[in-house]
Amino acid sequence: MSRAAERLKLLINHLERSHTQAAIRAEPTSGQTFTHSHPQQLRYTFDTGLLTPEQRLFYEENGFIHIKNLVSEDDIDKFRWEFERICRQEVKVPGLVVMRDVAIAKSEFIPDQKAVSKIQDFQEDPDLFQYCTLPQILKYVECFTGPNIMAMHTMLINKPPDAGKKTSRHPMHQDLHYFSFRPADRIVCAWTAMEKVNRHNGCLVVLPGTHTGTLQEHDYPEWEGGVNKMYHGVRGYNPQHPRVHLEMEKGDTVFFHPLLIHGSGMNQTQGFRKAISCHYASADCYYIDVKGTTQENIEKEVKEIATRKYAIGDEITLKDTWAIRGRLVQGVRTSL
Numbered sequence: 422m423s424r425a426a427e428r429l430k431l432l433i434n435h436l437e438r439s440h441t442q443a444a445i446r447a448e449p450t451s452g453q454t455f456t457h458s459h460p461q462q463l464r465y466t467f468d469t470g471l472l473t474p475e476q477r478l479f480y481e482e483n484g485f486i487h488i489k490n491l492v493s494e495d496d497i498d499k500f501r502w503e504f505e506r507i508c509r510q511e512v513k514v515p516g517l518v519v520m521r522d523v524a525i526a527k528s529e530f531i532p533d534q535k536a537v538s539k540i541q542d543f544q545e546d547p548d549l550f551q552y553c554t555l556p557q558i559l560k561y562v563e564c565f566t567g568p569n570i571m572a573m574h575t576m577l578i579n580k581p582p583d584a585g586k587k588t589s590r591h592p593m594h595q596d597l598h599y600f601s602f603r604p605a606d607r608i609v610c611a612w613t614a615m616e617k618v619n620r621h622n623g624c625l626v627v628l629p630g631t632h633t634g635t636l637q638e639h640d641y642p643e644w645e646g647g648v649n650k651m652y653h654g655v656r657g658y659n660p661q662h663p664r665v666h667l668e669m670e671k672g673d674t675v676f677f678h679p680l681l682i683h684g685s686g687m688n689q690t691q692g693f694r695k696a697i698s699c700h701y702a703s704a705d706c707y708y709i710d711v712k713g714t715t716q717e718n719i720e721k722e723v724k725e726i727a728t729r730k731y732a733i734g735d736e737i738t739l740k741d742t743w744a745i746r747g748r749l750v751q752g753v754r755t756s757l
C-alpha cells in the first residue's frame with residue numbers, strides 16, 4: 422500500500438471510530454443493547470464506488486464537495502434559454518414561484534425579464550426539470566441519499582446587479598430551516614454555476630464543518646437596505662467564523678449538506694449571476710411536525726403565501742405542500 426493510501430485508511434478508521442462513539446453517546450438509555458459487531462459506515466456518505474476515500478472524507482469533515490465541469494455547456498444553455506422564455510412569459514409553468522429583488526420590486530415596475538431574481542418550483546417545466554434528472558448529478562446525489570431519490574425543491578437563481586442597497590446578498594442560513602422532513606443527513610443540495618461565479622458577482626460563501634452542528638434559530642437579519650421575503654439568516658451570525666468562497670466555473674457543481682451554513686455575497690457586476698439547483702432527499706425520509714420548533718416562523722410565512730396564492734384555507738398542511746411538489750427521480754417512492 423502506498424503511503425497516501427495508508428494514511429487515508431487510517432483516517433477512515435479514525436472517522437468510523439469517532440462516529441461510532443457519537444452514535445453510542447446519542448443512543449437513548451432505554452435498556453436496549455447497542456451492538457456494533459457489523460462494519461461501521463461513515464455518517465454522511467455511502468460508498469457507491471464513485472467518491473474516492475479522499476472525497477468522502479472531505480464531505481464528512483466539511484459538509485460540501487465541489488465537482489468541476491459536471492454539467493455540459495449545451496445543457497446549461499438550454500436551461501438559460503428556457504428561463505428567458507419564462508421571463509418573457511412565452512411559457513406558463515404551473516406552480517412556478519417568481520421572485521423579484523425587494524429593492525427592485527419596491528422602487529418601480531420594471532417590465533423587463535431582468536427584474537426576476539429567482540424562480541422556484543419548476544418541476545412542471547420539462548426543460549428545466551431535466552437538470553434534476555441528469556445521470557451524472559444523480560450518481561453523486563446517491564452517495565448522500567442512497568438509491569431512492571426524490572427531487573424536493575427546485576430553483577434557478579438570477580442574482581441581480583446590486584441596486585445599491587446590498588439586497589442582492591443572501592444571508593447566512595441552513596437550508597434545513599425550510600424543510601419539514603428528516604433525517605437531515607439524507608438530504609443534499611446540488612447547486613450548479615451557469616456561468617463563472619466569483620466574489621465579484623456573489624458566489625456561495627460557506628462555513629466549513631457547520632453541518633455537524635444542529636439547526637439554528639433563523640430570523641430576518643437587521644440590514645439597513647432591506648431583506649428579501651423569506652431570506653432568513655442564522656441568528657447571532659458571527660462574521661469572524663472562517664469562511665470559504667466557492668469560486669466556480671460554468672458547469673461546476675457543489676453538493677452540500679442542509680445544515681451547512683452558507684449564503685452569498687453582493688453582486689457587484691452589471692450581469693445577472695445565474696445558478697440552478699435542486700434539493701434532493703431520500704424517498705425513505707419522513708415528514709415532521711415543526712410546531713414548537715425554531716421552524717415555526719417559516720411555516721407561518723409559507724402558509725400565509727400559500728393561502729394568498731392558491732386561495733386555500735388551513736386544510737393544506739406543510740407536509741402536503743412538499744408531497745405535492747416532490748418528484749421521484751430514481752428508485753422507489755417509499756415514504757415522502
Ligand SMILES: CCCCCCCCCC(=O)SCCNC(=O)CCNC(=O)[C@H](O)C(C)(C)COP(=O)(O)OP(=O)(O)OC[C@H]1O[C@@H](n2cnc3c(N)ncnc32)[C@H](O)[C@@H]1OP(=O)(O)O
Nearest residue numbers: 519520521522523526527596599648649650651652723726
Ligand atoms: C417554500 C420553501 C422554500 C424552501 C427553500 C429551500 C432553501 C431556499 C432558501 C431560500 O431561497 S429562502 C427565499 C425563498 N424565497 C421565497 O420563497 C419567496 C417566494 N416569493 C414569493 O412568494 C413572492 O415573490 C412574493 C410573495 C415575495 C411576492 O410575490 P407577488 O407576486 O405577491 O409580488 P407583487 O409584485 O404582487 O408584490 C406584492 C408585495 O410583495 C412585495 N415584494 C415583492 N417581492 C418582494 C421581495 N423579494 N421581498 C419582499 N417583498 C417583496 C412587493 O413590493 C409588494 O409589497 P406591497 O404589498 O407593500 O406593495
Ligand SMILES: Nc1ncnc2c1ncn2[C@@H]1O[C@H](COP(=O)(O)OP(=O)(O)OP(=O)(O)O)[C@@H](O)[C@H]1O
Nearest residue numbers: 590591592593620626642654655658684685686687
Ligand atoms: N448579519 C448577517 N447575517 C447573516 N448573514 C450575513 C450577515 N452579514 C453578512 N452576511 C452574509 O455573509 C456572506 C458574506 O458577505 P459579505 O458581503 O460580507 O462578503 P462577500 O461579498 O462574500 O465577500 P467580499 O465582499 O469580502 O469579497 C454573505 O452570504 C452575506 O449575505
Ligand SMILES: O=C(O)CCC(=O)C(=O)O
Nearest residue numbers: 578580591596684685696
Ligand atoms: O445562489 C445563491 O445565491 C444561494 C441561494 C441559497 O442558498 C438558497 O436559495 O438557499
Ligand SMILES: [Fe+2]
Nearest residue numbers: 594595596683
Ligand atoms: Fe441556501
Ligand SMILES: [Mg+2]
Nearest residue numbers: 620686687688
Ligand atoms: Mg461582498
